[in-house]
Amino acid sequence: MKKVFLLLVFPVFLFAESYIGSFRGFFQYNGKRFIPLWTNGGVFEILPYHDALVLRTSHGIFLYHPLSQEIQPRNSGLKSWLLQEVENGMASWQEDREPLMDIAIAPDNPEVWVACSKSMVYLSTNAGRAWVSLGSPTFRGWLSVAVQATPILTVWAGHALNGIFRYQKSWKRESAGLFSDILYNEEISSLEVVSTGHLKGVWAVNNFFPFLYRWETNRWKQRAALSSDSGYAAGLSFNQNILSLTTDHGIYQYDGENLSPSPLPEEVQAICSNFLLYAGTPVQALIKDGKVFSELWAYQNTILNERQQKANKKYALYLSPLVLAKPGRFYTLTNLIKAKGINAFVIDIKDDWGNLRFSPQTPLLQQTASVRPLPLSNILRYAKNNNIYLIARIVLFQDRRVYSLSNYAFAVWDGEKNKPWQGIKKEKETIKEIQEYWVDSYHPFVWEYNLAIAREAIRLGFDEIQFDYVRFPTDGENLKSVFYRAKKTGMTPESLLYSFLRHMRKNLSVPISMDIYGANGWYRTSLRTYQEIDLLSEFIDVFCPMYYPSHFDQKFLAHPPAEERPYRIYFYGTKRNFWLTRGRSLIRPYVQAFKIGVSYDRAYYGESYVQKEIKGVHHAHGSGFTFWNMEGNYRILTNLNLRP
Numbered sequence: 001m002k003k004v005f006l007l008l009v010f011p012v013f014l015f016a017e018s019y020i021g022s023f024r025g026f027f028q029y030n031g032k033r034f035i036p037l038w039t040n041g042g043v044f045e046i047l048p049y050h051d052a053l054v055l056r057t058s059h060g061i062f063l064y065h066p067l068s069q070e071i072q073p074r075n076s077g078l079k080s081w082l083l084q085e086v087e088n089g090m091a092s093w094q095e096d097r098e099p100l101m102d103i104a105i106a107p108d109n110p111e112v113w114v115a116c117s118k119s120m121v122y123l124s125t126n127a128g129r130a131w132v133s134l135g136s137p138t139f140r141g142w143l144s145v146a147v148q149a150t151p152i153l154t155v156w157a158g159h160a161l162n163g164i165f166r167y168q169k170s171w172k173r174e175s176a177g178l179f180s181d182i183l184y185n186e187e188i189s190s191l192e193v194v195s196t197g198h199l200k201g202v203w204a205v206n207n208f209f210p211f212l213y214r215w216e217t218n219r220w221k222q223r224a225a226l227s228s229d230s231g232y233a234a235g236l237s238f239n240q241n242i243l244s245l246t247t248d249h250g251i252y253q254y255d256g257e258n259l260s261p262s263p264l265p266e267e268v269q270a271i272c273s274n275f276l277l278y279a280g281t282p283v284q285a286l287i288k289d290g291k292v293f294s295e296l297w298a299y300q301n302t303i304l305n306e307r308q309q310k311a312n313k314k315y316a317l318y319l320s321p322l323v324l325a326k327p328g329r330f331y332t333l334t335n336l337i338k339a340k341g342i343n344a345f346v347i348d349i350k351d352d353w354g355n356l357r358f359s360p361q362t363p364l365l366q367q368t369a370s371v372r373p374l375p376l377s378n379i380l381r382y383a384k385n386n387n388i389y390l391i392a393r394i395v396l397f398q399d400r401r402v403y404s405l406s407n408y409a410f411a412v413w414d415g416e417k418n419k420p421w422q423g424i425k426k427e428k429e430t431i432k433e434i435q436e437y438w439v440d441s442y443h444p445f446v447w448e449y450n451l452a453i454a455r456e457a458i459r460l461g462f463d464e465i466q467f468d469y470v471r472f473p474t475d476g477e478n479l480k481s482v483f484y485r486a487k488k489t490g491m492t493p494e495s496l497l498y499s500f501l502r503h504m505r506k507n508l509s510v511p512i513s514m515d516i517y518g519a520n521g522w523y524r525t526s527l528r529t530y531q532e533i534d535l536l537s538e539f540i541d542v543f544c545p546m547y548y549p550s551h552f553d554q555k556f557l558a559h560p561p562a563e564e565r566p567y568r569i570y571f572y573g574t575k576r577n578f579w580l581t582r583g584r585s586l587i588r589p590y591v592q593a594f595k596i597g598v599s600y601d602r603a604y605y606g607e608s609y610v611q612k613e614i615k616g617v618h619h620a621h622g623s624g625f626t627f628w629n630m631e632g633n634y635r636i637l638t639n640l641n642l643r644p
Contacts, residue, residue, distance in 0.1 A: 017029065017030055017066070018030075018031075018271060018286065018287060018288040018289075019037075019046065019053065019064075019066075019286070019287045020034070020271070020275060020283050020285070020286050021042075021043030021044060021045065021046050021055065021283070021284045021285035021286070022042065022043060022275070022279060022281050022282065022283055022284050023042040023281045023282075023284065023538075023584075024039060024042070024279050024281050025037070025038050025039035025040065025041065025042070025043060026038040026039075026043045026055060026057075026064070027275070027279075029271060029275075029288075034274075034275060034278050034279070037064070037069065037071070038055075038057075038062070038064075038071055040057075040059060041057050041058035041059045042057060042058040042284070043055050043056070043057050043058075043284065043285065044056050044057070044058075044284050044285065045102070045103060045284075045285055045294065046285040046286075046287055046292065046294075047103065047104075047105055047292070048287075048292065049063065049105065049110060049127065050110065051065070051066070051067070052064060052065050052066070053066070053287070054074075054103065054105070054113075054128070055071075056100055056102070056103045056115070058099060059096060059097055060073060060074075060075040060078055060097035060100065061073070061074045061075055061078070061100065061103060061115065061128055062074060063127075063128065074124075074127070074128030074129065075097055075131075076129065076130050076131060077122065077124075077130050077131030077132055077133070078097055078098070078100075078115070078117075078122060078131050079097075079098045079117060079119070079120055079133070080095045080096060080097055080098060080490075081095075081096060081097070081098040081490070081491075081492060081494075081495040082094070082095055082096075082488060082490035082491045082492075082495055083095075083096055083495055083498065083499045083502070084442070084488065084491060084495075084496065084499040084500075084503075085499065085503060086444040086447045086448065086503060089444050089445070089448060090444060091442075091444045091486075091488070093488050093490075093491070095490075098117040098118075098119065098120075099117060099118070099535060100115055100116065100117050101116050101117060101118060101142060101143050101144070102115065102116050102142075102143065102144045102145045103115040103145070104145050104146045104147055104191070104193075105147075106147045106148055106149040106193070107148070107193055107194065107195040107196075107238070108148060108149045108150050108195040109149035109150070110127070111125060111126060111127045112124070112125050112147055112149045112153070113127060113128050113147070114145045114146070114147040114155050115131070115145060116142040116143070116144070116145045116157060117142065118140050118141055118142055118143075118160075118494075118526075118532070119136060119140045119142070120133050120134075120135070120136055120142070121133070121134045121135070121136065121142060121145060121155065121157045121167070122134065123147070123155060134155060134167055134171075135171070137165055137171035137172075137173070138159060138162050138165070138173075139162075139527070140494075140525075140526060141159050141160035141161055141162070141524065141525050141526075141527075142157055142158070142159055142160075143158050143159060143160050143187055143188060143189060143524065144157070144158035144188050144189060144190050144191045144204075145157050145158070145191060146191035146192055146193045146202065147193065148193045148195065148202075152168055153168070154166060154167065154168050155167040155168075156191050156193070156202055156204075157191075158187070158188025158189070158190070158191050158204065159185070159187070159188060160187040160188075160523060160524040160525050161183075161184040161185060161187070161523060161525055161527075162175065162184065162185060163175025163178045163180075163185035163188065164178065164188055164191070164204060164220070174215070174218070174219075174220075175220070176218065176219035176220065177213065177219040177220035177221055177222070178204075178206060178213065178220050179206055179209055179211055179222075181556070182553065182555060182556060183553070183556075184523065185206070186206040186207060186208050186209055186210075187206060187207045187208070187523070187524055188204055188205070188206055188207075189205050189206065189207040189210075189233060189234040189236075190204070190205040190233075190234050190235060190236035190245065191203070191204050191205075191236065192204075192236045192237060192238055192243065194238045194243075197241050198241070198256055199238065199241065199242075199243060199255075199256055201214055201215055201216075202214070202215040203215075203236060203238075203243060204220060204236075205226070205233045205234065205236045205245055206233070207232065207233055207234065207579070208230055208231070208232070208572075208576055208579070209227070209229075209230055209231070210225075210226035210227050210231050210232070210233030210247065211223075211224065211225055211226060212224040212226060212233075212236075212243070212245065212254060212259075223254070224254055224259045226245070226247050226252070226259070227247060227248070227249065230571075230572050230575060230576075231247050231248045231249065232246070232247060232248040232298055232579050233245060233246065233247045233248075234246055234295050234298075235294045235295035237292070237294070241255070242254060242255050243255075244262060246294070246295040246298055246299075248298065248579075250262070250299075251264065267288070268286065268288055268293060271283070271286065271288065272286070272296055272300055273300075273301075276300055276301065276303060280303050280305070281303075282296060282297040282300040282301075282302065282583070283296045283297070283300065284296060284297055297582050297583055298579075298583075302583050304586075305541070307509075307510065307511040307512075307541045308511065308541050308542070308586055310389075310463065310464075310510075310511055311389075311464055311511040311513065311541055311542050311586060311588075311623070312586060312623050312624070313343075313623060313624050314343060314344035314389050314391075314588060314623070314624040314626075315340075315341060315342055315343055315344065315624050315625060315642055315643070316342065316343075316344035316345060316346050316389075316391065316588075316624065316625070316626040316627070317333070317337070317342055317344075317345055317346070317626070317627050317634060318345075318346040318393075318590075318626055318627065318628045318629070319345050319346065319347050319379075319632065320348065320630050320631075320632060321348055321351055321357055321372075321374060322630065322631060322632060323631075323632035324347065324357075324374045324375070324376065324379060325374060325375075327375055327378060327379065329632060330379055330632075333632065333634060334382075336634060336635075336637060336638065337386075337388075338386075339638075340637055340640075340642050341642060341643060342388070342642075343387070343388055343389060344388060344389040344390070344391060344624070344626070345379075345383055345388055345389075345390055345391065346391045346393050346466060346626055347376070347379075347390065347391070347392060347393065347462075348393050348395070349392040349393065349394055349453060349456070349457045349460075349462070350393075350394045350395050350399070350450075350453055351395060352395050352398065352469075353370075353399075353400045353401075353437075354370060354395070354398075354399035354400045354401035354402055354403070354437070355370045355371070355372040355401065356369045356370065356371045356372070356373070356453065357372060357373060357374045357376070358371075358373050358374070358376060358456065358457075358460060359371060359373045360452075360453075360456050361456065361459070362452045362455070362456060364448065364449065364452050365449070365452055365453065365456065368401075368402075368405060368449070369401060370400075370401040376460070380460065380461055384461065389463050389464065390461060390462045390463050390464070391462065391463065391464045391465075391466050391513065391626075392454070392457035392458075392460075392462035392464065392465050392466060393466045393468055393515075394450060394453055394454060394457070394465065394466065394467055394468065395468050395469045396441075396450055396467050396468065396469050396470050397438060397439055397441045397446070397469050397470070397471065397472070398436055398437060398438055398439075398469045399437065399439050400437040402439045402445075402446065402449060403420065403437035403438070403439050404437075408420040409445075410439050410440050410443050410445055410446055411437070411438070411439060411440065412438040412439065412440055412473065412482055412483070412484065413440070413482075413483040413484070413485050414478070414481050414482070414483065415481050415482070415483030416478075416481040417481065421438065421473075421478075421481065421482055421483070422434065422436070422437070422476075423436060423473060423475050423476025423477075423478065423479070424476055424477055424478050425475070425476065425477060426477060434475055434476055436473065436475065438472070438473045440484050440485060440486045440487075441472070441484070441496055441497075441500065442484050442486040442487040442488070442491065442496055443485075443486035444486070447500060447503060451503070451504065451507055451508075454504070454508055455508075458508070458510055462510075463510060463511070464510055464511040464512070464513055464541075464542075465504075465508060465510055465511070465512050465513070466512075466513040466514070466515065466542075466544065467501075467504070467512065467513070467514050467515070468514075468515040469515075470497060470500075470501070470514055470515070470516075470531065471497075471529035471530060471531055472493050472528075472529065472530055474528040474529060492530075493526070493530035494526055494530050494532055494535070496530075497530055497531065497532075497536065498532075498535055498536065501514075501536055501539040501540065502538075502539055504539070505538075505539035511541040511542060512539065512540055512541050512542075513540065513541060513542035513543070513544055513588065514536065514540045514542070514543055514544065515544045515546065515590070516529075516531050516533060516543055516544065516545050516546070517529060517531070517545070517546060518545050518546050518547040518548065518551060518552065518569075518573060520533060520545070521533065521543060521545030521547070521573055521576065521577035521580070521587075521589075522545075522547075522572075522573055522576055522577075524580055533577070533580055533581055533585075534580050534581060534582065537580075537581035537582070537584040537585045538584070540585050541585060541586060542585060542586040542587070542588050542623065543577055543581065543585050543586070543587055543588070544588050544589060544590055544626065545573060545574075545577050545587070545589050545590070546589070546590045546628075547569050547570050547573040547574075547589050547590070547591075547592075547613075548590070548592040548628075549565055549566050549569050549592060549600060549601075549609075549613075550592060550595075550596050550598050550600065550601050552569065554598055554599050554600050556569075557569055557572070558600065562600075562603075562604070563604055563608065563609075563612075564612065565600065565604070566592075566604075566609050566610075566612040566613045566616065567612035567613070567615055567616040567619075568616070569613075569616065570589060570591070570612075570613045570614075570615075570616030570617050570620070570622075571615075571616035571617075571619050571620045572616075572620075573589065573616075573620075574587050574589060574616065574617050574620035574621075574622040575620045575621075577589075578620070578621075586623035586624075587620075587622050587623055588622065588623050588624045588625055588626065589617055589622060589625050589626075590625070590626050590627075590628045591610065591613045591614065591617070591625045591626065591627050591628065592609075592610070592613060592628065593610055593627040593628055593629045593634060593636060593637065594628065594629045594630065594631075594633075606636075607636055607639060607640060610636055610637070610640060611640050611641070613625075614640065614641070614642060618644045
């Protein structure tokens with residue numbers, strides 16, 4: 001992959017050494033070796049402040065003084081979140097800063113700083129010594145910020161779905177002129193205030209279908225298209241009378257009239273290449289010879305970890321319990337499996353109802369689980385004999401068996417009716433219960449129970465653990481009555497999922513994959529499910545978005561020629577999912593190999609529909625795919641080309 005770097009310049013102080021921010025921490029480079037300075041977390045952004053450096057890290061904001069090598073926290077007033085751990089059946093908690101998405105310093109007053117987490121925007125007027133919350137005028141999803149101190153203190157904040165907001169004593173949405181799809185504005189990946197020169201004003205970049213904008217007369221005006229199609233765009237900065245930004249086609253400069261490629265210093269590329277070999281992770285931010293480089297991950301080669309090397313390029317069939325319950329049904333698929341080069345199976349180890357589909361040996365599972373074993377031995381032997389990679393699907397937090405255990409001790413609770421919660425829906429005048437049974441994902445038993453299942457799957461010979469329903473209830477007119485009895489005050493759904501997957505990563509050595517809704521791989525949002533894949537990618541080797549065209553709004557990407565819609569959804573979706581993880585995770589989508597009665601499927605579903613899905617994944621450099629058909633009817637693949 002081509003390497004491209006973003007060039008900025010220090011306005012005040014020139015540093016003789018190079019400084020690097022990465023997922024593994026903060027490093028100094030003296031021309032010969034990398035020296036760790038702070039390795040307690042990731043460092044994602046470095047800004048100059050007089051003769052010091054401001055670091056945006058995974059644990060908040062720090063100020064680094066190169067002369068004294070002192071690192072000072074600047075987190076007073078920033079919101080914390082609570083993380084959970086479970087050991088020997090007992091939960092414990094630790095407090096940390098809620099992850100920050102951006103930080104900016106006012107160009108007309110370096111004492112004025114602004115920062116944002118996904119849930120909140122913060123302002124400091126004393127260089128980060130104390131922060132005050134400016135609140136949030138919309139739902140969780142802040143991504144970028146900028147600030148100007150004069151003539152009126154003004155904060156600009158970009159959102160993942162709702163465009164841009166301006167703060168002057170109160171918030172006001174200012175999204176007129178921004179690009180949007182049929183549902184939302186595209187995410188605002190970067191904002192920049194320019195205080196001098198012919199580019200003076202406020203500038204913005206949106207991601208994915210990227211444009212560069214300038215704020216003019218109460219609306220945003222497009223000044224440059226950053227791609228002829230989809231693309232990555234971020235890292236907007238002002239330097240030497242030009243704007244610079246990173247795109248997936250390279251680093252570009254904008255002088256007010258023309259957009260042109262920026263020259264790339266070879267010595268910076270050499271540092272980044274050497275650091276990748278040294279640390280096994282890309283550079284996120286770099287300062288060299290007084291110049292600032294950012295968003296460097298976008299154009300560096302990615303080194304797959306050992307787990308990802310095993311999980312890469314898997315072309316799988318989902319084999320449901322319906323298929324595996326009768327071995328003869330499975331063996332009707334073997335000719336297709338060989339002919340099409342299928343090299344992976346996804347098999348339910350715990351199904352959608354909480355049944356274990358194997359005979360457990362762990363006492364915890366023997367004593368508590370609902371066991372309905374499948375005749376797996378011959379199928380697992382077939383897989384091993386044919387070099388087929390085995391993926392164990394575990395449905396996590398929807399589990400009818402655990403829901404009912406110990407007089408519903410582990411069930412999500414109805415806080416209004418004081419009984420186990422179950423979603424309800426109204427059909428005409430009738431109220432019906434939704435047949436989903438959600439467990440309290442904060443409870444230590446739920447963690448230990450599912451970890452025991454994963455370990456049993458590895459014992460059986462499975463190569464990868466795939467978690468599904470790693471989320472919270474989304475359906476029901478009574479969602480407001482949901483109550484989690486095991487929840488510690490201070491925890492959030494987002495911090496729970498982060499904590500749970502951190503625990504699984506700590507305790508499992510095999511690749512971990514995670515199924516997500518298509519929308520959660522398309523947008524940087526935790527709406528409804530609370531799945532924030534940009535944060536969870538720290539622990540997940542493979543994301544498996546369900547980009548089923550039937551499940552999107554039927555007008556979504558259905559512009560002429562409408563028959564190309566499956567290709568568009570899988571092509572754009574796979575790329576977006578990769579960008580959202582910052583290249584940290586493999587993307588292996590589920591491919592729709594079934595038809596339902598929605599309008600688009602009625603008009604277009606067939607071999608061409610599925611072939612276009614496959615082609616979209618390949619063209620977006622996906623890491624494989626899994627065909628889903630609950631009935632195991634994969635005849636539609638017979639005449640298709642599954643490989644690039």
